[in-house]
Amino acid sequence: MSRRQDRHQRPAWSGPLGLYASGTTWLHRLGPGAKSVGLAVVGLLVLVVRGPWGAVLLLAAVTVAAASAGLRRRNVLRSLLPILVTAGVVGLYQWWQRGPAIAVEVAAGLVTVVLAACVVTATTRSDHLLDALGRALAPLRHVGLPPRTVALSVALMIRSVPALLATAGQVRDAARARGLERSPRALLVPAAVRTVARARSTGEALAARGLGD
């Protein structure tokens, strides 16, 4: 069950590195925790700052930061395209309903947060971000959720996605062979049952190795 084979079936799954683009700029070198805090600050500022000029200024600042990350413009535009369309539609609607000031504020606010988040995602390896999340969740060990278990769950989930995609492909082939490829029941029931069966045997394998307890 090689990853290359799965990628052949589903190009959307781009592997464990996710949407990261390698580089050496200051944003790449900054730690994931600091970047997450920065993103939260941007999000708060968008909520707090009122008026079109503040929103545009914030958008300009984030754009400058994004330009300094040395990302490929085409990739950034591709991940921004959906929110640009949304911002355009909502901006036009709000212009018509409530005037240009609100329209600019809402549209610029949307693009600002999504652009900042895209930059954080593209300059931070997802395994580093997950490590930071694990460290942030470390206090949960007092309520019975040790960080090791969190890390194990993340690893198990990432491993399971390609396997389940392959299962979904098999189930679809089986349904097609019976002429049922348009029946949601014939597609989803075997996929769900096999998911539970897979989880059960994974759990037995973990218990046999003394993991997860």
Added chain:
Amino acid sequence: MPVAPENDAVPAAASRVPVDPDAGGRALPVPVLRSSAATDVALIATFAAFVAVCALLPSIAVPNLAVPITLQTFGVMLAGVVLGPRRGSLAVLLYLAVGLAGLPVFAQGTGGLAVLGKPSLGYLLAFPLAAGLAGLLVGRARSLPTRWLPVAIFGACAAGSLLLTHPIGISVMGARLGMGVQEAIAAGATFLPGDVLKNVLVAVVATAVFRAFPDLLQRRP
């Protein structure tokens, strides 16, 4: 190999859970069934992956419905119903955390923190709560006769989506887009028909899963 439609739906059932044909299909006491923390971890992680697969698969085109629906909410509600409130909402939380960390597991192969800025953020935030509520309600309804189980599951899912997913999703969308209450509700209502359909699917699929693994319904930690 000729396979009847029902056969491949229950591949592991025969070997795992003996069913007494004389007892009207009810499950016998299972000889060895360790409900360990390892199994819980595996169930949570695998169902988080299942939600990701549901969101990634090409959407099912539904006749009489203009927009094709993705199965993301189907996976979320199924996790809640099958795993119960605690494990179900943990599975959905794991899915959200991995997606926010940048793996492309959200609908249309997107991922990363960018979803935090999108107007649809509220729906994502409501998912673990809705899955938890649906799992809780199904746990309450497990003493019902078997033939009422699908109806109970559908009701639990409808409660989860109508009480939590849509109100939270619509509020966040309205706040982010600067809309009034009525505008936001009108925009959010476009998701309702697909949602009803997906909850019907959850009821059908979860009933089949409970038939294959009856202990999932009986023990819900």
